[in-house]
Each structure stands twice: as structure tokens, then as C-alpha cells.
Amino acid sequence: MKPIVFHVETAGAFRPVELTFATESEVRRVRAWRKLTPATDAGEFAGLAAKRWFYYTREGATVASLGDLRAAIKRNERAELAFLLVASAEWARRYRFLALAYCRRTWCHHLVLDFLAVRPGLSFAKQPISGIGSGVLACLMDMADSLGMETMWGEATASSAPFYERVLQVRPVKDLFIIRREAMRGIREFYAKDQKTRLAKITNQKHSD
Amino acid sequence: MKRKLTPQEWMDDILEYERTHEIAFASPRALLEARMIAEMDKARRPRRRAHRNGVSHRRKAVAG
Numbered sequence: 006m007k008p009i010v011f012h013v014e015t016a017g018a019f020r021p022v023e024l025t026f027a028t029e030s031e032v033r034r035v036r037a038w039r040k041l042t043p044a045t046d047a048g049e050f051a052g053l054a055a056k057r058w059f060y061y062t063r064e065g066a067t068v069a070s071l072g073d074l075r076a077a078i079k080r081n082e083r084a085e086l087a088f089l090l091v092a093s094a095e096w097a098r099r100y101r102f103l104a105l106a107y108c109r110r111t112w113c114h115h116l117v118l119d120f121l122a123v124r125p126g127l128s129f130a131k132q133p134i135s136g137i138g139s140g141v142l143a144c145l146m147d148m149a150d151s152l153g154m155e156t157m158w159g160e161a162t163a164s165s166a167p168f169y170e171r172v173l174q175v176r177p178v179k180d181l182f183i184i185r186r187e188a189m190r191g192i193r194e195f196y197a198k199d200q201k202t203r204l205a206k207i208t209n210q211k212h213s214d
Numbered sequence: 215m216k217r218k219l220t221p222q223e224w225m226d227d228i229l230e231y232e233r234t235h236e237i238a239f240a241s242p243r244a245l246l247e248a249r250m251i252a253e254m255d256k257a258r259r260p261r262r263r264a265h266r267n268g269v270s271h272r273r274k275a276v277a278g
């Protein structure tokens with residue numbers, strides 16, 4: 006299955022990050038984040054998201070690929086299905102996984118984002134890597150659109166609301182954020198335009214060096 | 215009325231946020247459910263080593 010790709014800017018270059026559906030062995034690796042020191046929310050959430058994934062897998066309610074998801078929906082259009090997406094990059098192999106997103110497809114074909122975590126302290130060539138959280142979110146919107154989903158939503162908290170406010174350009178975000186199809190398209194267009202501009206800027210810089 | 219940001223201003227703002235804040239978000243309901251699952255697992259897990267062969271493990275004395 007082809008991974009979903011987005012790009013992040015780090016150490017003066019635009020580098021690809023792949024987002025894929027996690028299989029059991031990958032979920033086990035993500036779970037190991039809980040042992041990272043110092044303890045972080047990302048570590049705790051990774052452990053709990055993995056726990057939840059294993060529980061739902063025992064119930065037969067998880068999928069490990071986009072094809073599986075489409076097939077499960079075809080079998081039962083009201084199926085509630087969960088999946089864990091993991092972000093990884095060849096150029097940052099020492100981390101194995103850079104981020105995770107635990108999502109659910111609801112009975113009425115909406116996408117719910119339950120956990121979103123970026124591995125803390127990521128760096129490449131001694132430079133921070135940022136843009137992974139927003140990249141994952143943009144890919145989720147792409148995926149929701151490709152599946153014909155009308156809505157993506159999630160619960161926000163005091164710590165996540167400022168992030169969603171920035172991405173959605175909606176203030177204030179309170180307990181819930183709801184992204185309808187039109188808004189998803191707008192955000193994805195913005196995201197694509199920005200990626201194009203940044204890529205062109207970096208390419209021009211390289212040519213002039 | 216607030217001016218609409220350009221795609222680059224929008225992303226600069228997000229990147230600055232991501233640089234300065236941990237991105238680790240959980241829906242409160244999902245978190246509660248996951249914690250309950252974790253507790254259930256813990257309760258279900260057999261305590262294998264506690265009384266193996268009827269011999270209990272001696273604990274090291276901790277210097278007070």
C-alpha cells in the first residue's frame with residue numbers, strides 16, 4: 006500500500022515523511038514511547054493509544070491499511086473501526102516513528118481524531134524538526150476526503166485548542182472541533198500552497214549557493 | 215475584522231507553535247476509555263511470580 010507523504014523543513018531542506026497504517030509490530034514499537042525519559046504526555050498517550058488499539062483488535066474492530074478500511078466499510082457500512090497511523094522518515098531512521106495519530110471511523114462515516122502525538126525532542130543534524138503535527142493533520146484531511154467523509158472531528162482540551170485554532174483559523178476552539186468537507190478542502194489547499202512556496206524557496210536558495 | 219492570513223503566514227504561525235509546544239493531544243473521552251482498558255488489563259493479568267511453588271520472594275531490606 007502506498008504511504009501518504011508530506012514534507013517537513015529541517016536543516017535547510019525539505020524532507021519527506023511517510024504516514025502509514027500501523028501493524029501489530031509497529032504498534033508495539035510505538036508503545037515503547039512510554040518508557041522514554043523524561044516522561045512526557047506523548048509517551049503516556051502513545052502507551053494508552055496502543056493499549057486501546059490492542060483491545061479493539063481483539064474485538065476485530067481495527068484495520069491495518071486503507072484497503073482493509075475500504076473493504077470493512079463495504080462489508081458493513083455502519084462499521085465502527087479504529088486505526089493507528091504512524092509517521093516515519095528514512096532520513097530520521099534513528100527515531101523509527103516521528104508521530105502517531107489514533108483515529109476512528111464512526112458508524113455514520115465520519116473521522117474522529119482521538120490521539121495525536123509527536124515524539125518529543127526530534128532533531129535532525131542538530132536542528133529541530135517541526136511541522137509534523139500539522140502535516141499529519143493535513144494528511145488526515147486528505148484521507149477523509151478520499152474516503153468521501155463529510156466531517157472530521159475531535160475533542161479539544163485546554164492544551165490542544167490553541168493548536169487547532171491555528172490550523173483551522175477558527176477562534177475560539179472549545180470542547181469540540183468539527184471540520185466539514187469545505188473547510189478540509191480549504192486547509193488542504195492552504196497547506197499545499199505553502200508547501201509549494203517553501204519548496205521553491207529552498208530550491209532557489211540551493212541554486213543561488 | 216481580522217485579516218485573513220496568507221498560506222505562508224498561516225504555516226509560520228503553526229510551525230512556531232509546534233517549535234515551542236509539545237504536540238501531544240488526547241480526547242478526554244478516549245483517554246478515559248484507554249485508562250479503563252489499562253486498569254482492566256492490569257486486573258486481569260495473572261500474578262505469576264507472587265507465590266511460585268509456594269515460595270514467596272524475599273525482599274531486600276531497605277536501609278532506613
